Amino acid sequence: MNDRYLTVAEVTDSARQLVSRFPGAARLRRIGTSREGRPLLMLSVGHGPLHALVVAGPHPDERAAAGTALAVAESAARGDRLSAAIDPSLVTWDIVLCIDPDGAALAEAGAHAGRGRGRGFDPVSVPDLGSGSGPGFGPGPGPGSAKTPASLASYYRTAYRPVAAEQPEWAPVAAHPIPETLALLGVIDELRPFVQCSLHSTDVGGSWVQLTGDLPGLAVPFRESAEAVGIPLQGGTYDALYWENPSPAIYVLPPPDSAVRLAAGSQDIARSTWCAPQHYGGVTAIVEVPIWATPMVADTTPEPEAARTLSDLADLVRDGGRQVTAVLGKARGFLPPPETDPLRRVLEWMAAGLYDLVATSWQPLAQQAAAAKTPDDPRHLTRAQVTTLDIVARRQPLRAAGLLLRLLEASDNSAAPALHDELNGLFATWCADFETAVHPLPVPVHAQVAHQTRTAVAAVECALKALGAG
Secondary structure, eight states: OOOOOOOHHHHHHHHHHHHHHOTTTEEEEEEEEOTTSOEEEEEEEOOOSEEEEEEOOSSTTOOTHHHHHHHHHHHHHHTOOSSGGGOTTTEEEEEESOSOHHHHHHHHHHHHHHHOSSOSOOTTOOOOTTSSSSSSSSOOOOTTOOOOOOOHHHHHHHOOOOOGGGSTTTGGGSSSOOHHHHHHHHHHHHHOOSEEEEEEEEEEEOBEEEESSOOTTOHHHHHHHHHHHTOOBOSOOGGGTTSEEEETTEEEOOOTTOSOOSSTTOTTGGGSTTSGGGGGTOEEEEEEEEEEEOGGGGOOSBOTTHHHHHHHHHHHHHHHHHHHHHHHHHHTTTSOOTTTOHHHHHHHHIIIIIHHHHHHTTHHHHHHHHHOOSTTOTTOOBHHHHHHHHHHHHHHHHHHHHHHHHHHHHOOOTTHHHHHHHHHHHHHHHHHHHHHHHOOEEOOHHHHHHHHHHHHHHHHHHHHHHHTOO
């Protein structure tokens, strides 16, 4: 099997092949059209009365989800019945193959330009979920069977993620939801899924699950799956700084009336597509897997210098953002306008206050850590929690620098080469510092897919048991 990511075209072709092979079990339909006219496709497998909705491709720089989507579909179409979750007479799996195909096209173009051909995912060779020695579903990675992902530098030089208002899951927070969001909300209203699985990846760290409601029993299969492929459980995440944490790397959204909800800037989560199934008694599981792993995110020992370190990290993200914005300021006169260029739009969004927003959100944590008096004081922050924020502080300027480097390379203005060299020097230093700080280890693509698939299936199985149907 080629250990590479699927393109949108490949996952679509594979879905059509699956429908041809299992005409009685699988069907493919269009649920909407993207802003740029691309089809939004959903593959449904099984005929059970309960619907499990899978959303792949919510962020275009998180590409393991395509393989996961096909692996789940393949197992359900075969009717493996290894658990109630894969019983086609009980559960219908409705799989949105890519909810943001416009963003995916930009990400794929960047990846193609940055790495050349040959690093995708074999469209017909998804992990076999019906066999193997791993817990629950599927095998762990075979020895020497995987290529390594690209370097951190090449990743950030090619990655693309749109502004929040153009991210389908978060766009409902904006005044004018985009067509992709409306299509997804329409499917949720039509199917009333008892569980929704949103498939995400993180660049560096470990694996974790965010839930909009508790799923008792998920902790054990989730932990065993991660152990089977050597992925650490992430003990803290920026996305759920203040969520409830009932078991390692599982975070549950606090009640709607809670004053502490999410990271700064995303307090309106109740309006996101994640929370839409709650209207019908459903729960959403956001399943994160890492592209690079670091065991530091699993270190639960107290960090004695947490308050000082968080202050340093706040300075780091602000300083990096300031330096990228300074280069952007010199190039604005000849770059394409943000109204027509999505990369420029992201840069301006970040420059408008995102770096400071991120840094400021850590002040309550720093105050909490500073107030801790005794070694066993629960207000202490762990090394894992501090490491996850270290990763965020380093990734923000790198994301922006990678986008700006792409725009400078595409420009024929005489000032572009010198600005490119200036920014590229910063970019190289930041990548090297990042690797020194967290020692990232590449996670084979098939390991990302296998773990994410097992976790999604386990989440559905736990939801079934909560309904008394498992």
